[in-house]
Amino acid sequence: MRPYTEIYFPVVVQIIIAIAVAAGMVGGSFLLGKKVRNRVKDTPYESGMQPVGSARERFSVKFYLVAMIFILFDIEAMFLYPWAVVYRELKLFAFVEMLVFVVLILSGFFYIWKKGALDWAPESDKKTEPKPLPAEASIATILNRH
Amino acid sequence: MFANYLPTGAEYFRLLPEMILTAAGTLIMVLEPLTGYRRKRFLGHLALAGLLAALWAAVVAYSSPGPAFNRLIVVDGFATFFRVLVIVVGILTVLSCWDFLARHKAESGEFYSLILFSVVGQCVMVSANELITLFIGLEVSSIATYVLAGYLRDDKRANEAALKYFLLGSFATAFLLYGVAWIYGVTGTTNLVDIRQILESRDVIHPILAVSTAAALMFVGFAFKVSAAPFQIWAPDVYQGAPTPVAAFMSAGPKAAGFAILLRVYLTAFGPIDQSWVPFVWTCALATMVIGNFAALAQNNVKRLLAYSSIAHAGYIMVAVATGTAPGAAAAMFYLAAYAFMNVGAFVVVSHISGRGERKVNIDDLAGLSSRQPLTAALFSVFLLSLIGVPLTGGFFGKFYIFKAAIDSQLYWLTILGLLTSAVAAYYYLRLIVVMYMRPAVDGEEELPPLGGGLKTALWASALGTLALGIFPSAVLNFAGASGAMLVR
Amino acid sequence: MHPITTAHYVALSAALLLIGTLGVLTRRNIVIILMSIELILNAANINLVAFSRYWGPENMNGQIFAIFVITVAVAEAAVGLGILIALFRNKETVQADEIDLLKW
Numbered sequence: 001m002r003p004y005t006e007i008y009f010p011v012v013v014q015i016i017i018a019i020a021v022a023a024g025m026v027g028g029s030f031l032l033g034k035k036v037r038n039r040v041k042d043t044p045y046e047s048g049m050q051p052v053g054s055a056r057e058r059f060s061v062k063f064y065l066v067a068m069i070f071i072l073f074d075i076e077a078m079f080l081y082p083w084a085v086v087y088r089e090l091k092l093f094a095f096v097e098m099l100v101f102v103v104l105i106l107s108g109f110f111y112i113w114k115k116g117a118l119d120w121a122p123e124s125d126k127k128t129e130p131k132p133l134p135a136e137a138s139i140a141t142i143l144n145r146h
Numbered sequence: 147m148f149a150n151y152l153p154t155g156a157e158y159f160r161l162l163p164e165m166i167l168t169a170a171g172t173l174i175m176v177l178e179p180l181t182g183y184r185r186k187r188f189l190g191h192l193a194l195a196g197l198l199a200a201l202w203a204a205v206v207a208y209s210s211p212g213p214a215f216n217r218l219i220v221v222d223g224f225a226t227f228f229r230v231l232v233i234v235v236g237i238l239t240v241l242s243c244w245d246f247l248a249r250h251k252a253e254s255g256e257f258y259s260l261i262l263f264s265v266v267g268q269c270v271m272v273s274a275n276e277l278i279t280l281f282i283g284l285e286v287s288s289i290a291t292y293v294l295a296g297y298l299r300d301d302k303r304a305n306e307a308a309l310k311y312f313l314l315g316s317f318a319t320a321f322l323l324y325g326v327a328w329i330y331g332v333t334g335t336t337n338l339v340d341i342r343q344i345l346e347s348r349d350v351i352h353p354i355l356a357v358s359t360a361a362a363l364m365f366v367g368f369a370f371k372v373s374a375a376p377f378q379i380w381a382p383d384v385y386q387g388a389p390t391p392v393a394a395f396m397s398a399g400p401k402a403a404g405f406a407i408l409l410r411v412y413l414t415a416f417g418p419i420d421q422s423w424v425p426f427v428w429t430c431a432l433a434t435m436v437i438g439n440f441a442a443l444a445q446n447n448v449k450r451l452l453a454y455s456s457i458a459h460a461g462y463i464m465v466a467v468a469t470g471t472a473p474g475a476a477a478a479m480f481y482l483a484a485y486a487f488m489n490v491g492a493f494v495v496v497s498h499i500s501g502r503g504e505r506k507v508n509i510d511d512l513a514g515l516s517s518r519q520p521l522t523a524a525l526f527s528v529f530l531l532s533l534i535g536v537p538l539t540g541g542f543f544g545k546f547y548i549f550k551a552a553i554d555s556q557l558y559w560l561t562i563l564g565l566l567t568s569a570v571a572a573y574y575y576l577r578l579i580v581v582m583y584m585r586p587a588v589d590g591e592e593e594l595p596p597l598g599g600g601l602k603t604a605l606w607a608s609a610l611g612t613l614a615l616g617i618f619p620s621a622v623l624n625f626a627g628a629s630g631a632m633l634v635r
Numbered sequence: 636m637h638p639i640t641t642a643h644y645v646a647l648s649a650a651l652l653l654i655g656t657l658g659v660l661t662r663r664n665i666v667i668i669l670m671s672i673e674l675i676l677n678a679a680n681i682n683l684v685a686f687s688r689y690w691g692p693e694n695m696n697g698q699i700f701a702i703f704v705i706t707v708a709v710a711e712a713a714v715g716l717g718i719l720i721a722l723f724r725n726k727e728t729v730q731a732d733e734i735d736l737l738k739w
Contacts, residue, residue: 285711289707292714293714305718306736312714321675323679324682327682327683327686331645334686334690
């Protein structure tokens with residue numbers, strides 16, 4: 001059996017690369033980015049929810065819808081792993097089979113898209129162009145507008 | 147080892163019905179957002195075309211029988227019989243739903259898509275030669291049916307029916323899966339034929355307790371699917387709350403497919419250990435017949451009554467399963483075919499008379515149907531007589547062959563109790579006929595709409611099927627006998 | 636140090652099955668019932684993967700099966716939540732014992 005250091009060397013390399021990429025992105029935007037500070041910007045990011053308040057607040061049903069759709073499509077990617085393992089041996093056959101699979105998934109995506117499951121704002125809101133926010137707008141005013 | 151495997155053209159040909167149905171269902175789903183409400187009927191015609199093409203494909207696929215895709219599925223007489231059966235149930239459902247959907251302003255492509263996907267699942271189930279395929283088929287069929295049960299989403303009863311069906315159904319399939327995992331653990335294979343060989347071989351010591359427990363866990367899932375006691379509680383609620391065409395579909399298609407996999411798994415894979423599973427199938431058959439028939443006596447809602455009657459019929463078919471023999475399997479197949487026609491027919495009549503919001507589904511609402519709409523009443527009587535098991539109808543020969551197979555296997559007690567409970571059943575079916583023909587219509591009753599084209603076709607087709615099986619049973623029975631014998635070879 | 640054997644996985648899976656079953660039978664909140672059903676499916680998954688390892692590297696059926704089970708479980712959960720949301724819009728409850736329009 002090969003020593004552990006040898007087996008896990010690629011993993012170590014991957015971890016180092018991952019840290020480097022992440023640090024590069026954060027550091028890059030820190031060095032190059034424009035810095036604007038106001039109350040809205042300084043609040044912690046909570047995916048559009050108000051960060052402070054009662055935890056028993058009701059969420060919009062849209063969150064469940066998008067979460068469910070996300071997980072459904074996310075899970076389908078799992079079938080790519082066994083497929084990728086045998087792809088080299090099966091060549092064109094594997095390609096065509098995966099094409100059929102992807103077309104089926106895309107038709108599901110087309111369906112939910114056309115049905116409006118991905119539209120976050122109702123149809124009436126989209127027509128009116130959102131007004132530019134005042135610099136001191138609180139997060140509550142932003143949320144109330146939508 | 148799998149890497150060099152490439153399927154041949156013949157294997158695709160054997161999977162043709164499923165491919166056609168999937169393509170049609172997906173096409174309808176994609177077209178659904180692009181069609182306006184007035185043109186939704188077009189999608190219904192498309193679904194019908196897809197089902198008819200799949201029916202043709204299922205028949206021609208039998209011209210080259212054999213396994214396909216590394217023995218994941220197998221196309222034999224048994225698979226072909228049930229494929230044709232579930233596709234015909236799908237056709238009857240699509241034909242009979244148009245009036246209902248128009249009345250509830252609920253026509254949409256999703257309905258047809260879901261019917262097609264459910265039929266795909268059932269086709270995969272009945273041709274599965276392997277536990278993975280079987281599970282996937284079962285779930286595809288179930289998930290589509292859960293949604294169909296709650297199709298009228300503004301109707302509280304439909305919501306409730308869908309939720310109950312979903313919760314109990316996924317609970318039962320989770321147990322089925324646990325049993326499947328154990329079978330795989332004990333035998334190291336998921337192929338039904340290989341499992342049989344391993345269980346048969348004397349030199350491999352398999353822990354009989356583990357296999358029996360797994361067989362029992364899987365039985366939970368199957369018994370739920372076919373609404374057999376003690377897992378029948380959901381059926382009356384779901385059939386009552388679900389839209390009537392969906393109830394017709396659920397009581398015939400998934401049930402037939404459920405019995406198909408039950409027969410295939412227990413006769414083919416667990417055949418060598420039948421002493422360990424026959425006792426609980428026996429008990430289940432007895433309990434199902436008694437509960438179904440006696441509970442049906444107390445019902446005033448026709449949909450609930452038919453639900454209990456469908457539980458009772460599951461009990462009769464369970465008797466055939468309990469024989470564990472090829473003639474028993476053939477009798478079950480014949481019964482399921484007859485049952486599909488007569489039960490779908492009966493539900494179609496109920497969906498016709500139920501009116502807007504399904505308010506008129508009580509037995510009293512049948513009063514004077516013979517004078518208000520003689521044809522509907524006459525066809526309903528045919529279905530009810532067949533459900534009783536009167537000669538010249540499919541129901542008679544179905545019961546006859548089942549009890550004959552049971553006597554040949556020395557199941558005397560089950561036969562006696564089956565016959566006694568069928569006598570009880572005659573009472574509640576005849577009660578419906580009496581109300582239709584003897585009691586005058588209530589004054590001020592609004593006129594029944596005339597039978598629409600699709601509805602009429604579905605009713606006549608079901609009635610012809612019921613009578614044809616009653617008058618010329620031999621062709622279907624011979625086919626069922628030949629393909630049932632293949633299960634226990 | 637004892638190595639982890641198949642028996643350990645089977646014991647874990649049996650425990651999950653028990654927890655899941657008890658959850659389905661005793662809880663009233665439908666979301667928790669749904670989570671309990673997921674637990675049972677995962678119990679089966681652990682069994683499948685453990686048995687797949689037990690039967691050796693040539694026997695991949697269990698692992699492939701587990702992938703399908705995960706997909707099916709997600710589809711089931713999505714449909715279940717969808718049905719639950721439809722019910723909640725009409726009835727404003729997620730408690731199993733308040734859903735009583737159709738008599739059991």
